[in-house]
Amino acid sequence: MKPTALVHSNTIHDKETARLLNAIEAKREQVEELTVTIETLKSEVDVFQRRYNAHISHHYLELDKVELETKEYTLRLQLRRENVSEAEIEARVESCFRRSRARVDAYKEADDSQPTPEENEVPAPKAKHLQNLYRKLAKRYHPDKAMDTKEQHRREQLMPLVNRAYQEHDIQTLERLSLGETAPDISEKTAAEKRAALQAELRSLNRAASELRLEINRLKMGRTYQLKQQVENAKKAGTDLLSGLAKDLERKVKAGRSHLTRLINMWHRTQ
Numbered sequence: 091m092k093p094t095a096l097v098h099s100n101t102i103h104d105k106e107t108a109r110l111l112n113a114i115e116a117k118r119e120q121v122e123e124l125t126v127t128i129e130t131l132k133s134e135v136d137v138f139q140r141r142y143n144a145h146i147s148h149h150y151l152e153l154d155k156v157e158l159e160t161k162e163y164t165l166r167l168q169l170r171r172e173n174v175s176e177a178e179i180e181a182r183v184e185s186c187f188r189r190s191r192a193r194v195d196a197y198k199e200a201d202d203s204q205p206t207p208e209e210n211e212v213p214a215p216k217a218k219h220l221q222n223l224y225r226k227l228a229k230r231y232h233p234d235k236a237m238d239t240k241e242q243h244r245r246e247q248l249m250p251l252v253n254r255a256y257q258e259h260d261i262q263t264l265e266r267l268s269l270g271e272t273a274p275d276i277s278e279k280t281a282a283e284k285r286a287a288l289q290a291e292l293r294s295l296n297r298a299a300s301e302l303r304l305e306i307n308r309l310k311m312g313r314t315y316q317l318k319q320q321v322e323n324a325k326k327a328g329t330d331l332l333s334g335l336a337k338d339l340e341r342k343v344k345a346g347r348s349h350l351t352r353l354i355n356m357w358h359r360t361q
Contacts, residue, residue, distance in 0.1 A: 103281040110288035117295040118270035122248060124302035125267060129251050131309045138318040145332050149339035154194050156346035162187055163353040170360050212259055223264040224256040226271075266298045 162183050169179045212220065229235075231249045236242035248267070255263040270291060279287065309315055324331040 103285070107281075107284055107288065110285065110292060114270050114288060114292050114295060117292060117299060121266055121269065121295055121298050121302065122244070124299060124306065125251065125263060126247050128302060128305055128309070129254075131306065131315070135309065135312070135314050135318065138321070139314055142314075142317070142332065145336050146339070149336055149343060151194070151197050152343050153339060153346060154197065156343055156350055158187060158190050158194055160346060160350045160353060161190075163350065163357055166357055167353065167360070170357070176361075216259075216261065220256060220259060220261060220264065223261070223268050224252065227252045227264060227267055231267075266302070269295050269298055 165183055165186060166179055169182060174182070228249070231245045231252055233242050233245040233249060236245050252264065252267065254260070255267075321331045
């Protein structure tokens, strides 16, 4: 091969390597942005869910209880008119509404309980992997090592995310953020090996970005996020949707209790 041909070949390889490295860097930044977007969405949905539970969920629970008891007493009165014995009546009521009662009781227990963080023991190999990923990412994203204000802001967004993922053993998030570091390991490889390694890294980043976009779409299509958007849009129009819903449920519960009280009184009069 002539020297000029060798130089030309090396230049082509160098350009391809540079192109792949630039593509990897751009895609890595995209994965970071998408990961931050998901973290923000999850946080917003979680805050809204807590607000919803505080204002609304206990009204739904109370309404479910009232409606269930109403059905139970309606059946009792119907069976009493058919001259069924009291023991048989209670057996029929228990049989008919066992699942509904169990569901309401389960909702009540969940509503009354306070969530506690799970302390699942992590297998040693996974714990070691998590620790290695965390150390690498903590080094990459530590805000004190930022070169400018923009970079510092980016790191300040990502570092809490890394801490959260490590504490919650979220290995998928840590692995996604650790992608894009092939470059330091390819210096001793041949041109073909470098190209193959960089192409594989770029494919991994493309796959991660695609998965993150799907997750973002899934979150946005979820019932809680959709309700959150409705509440926020109503607020912009000057309407407090949650307060209105709470008042409507209160009225339904009150009316349901009045009807239930009448049924209970009727039942006691027939005894």
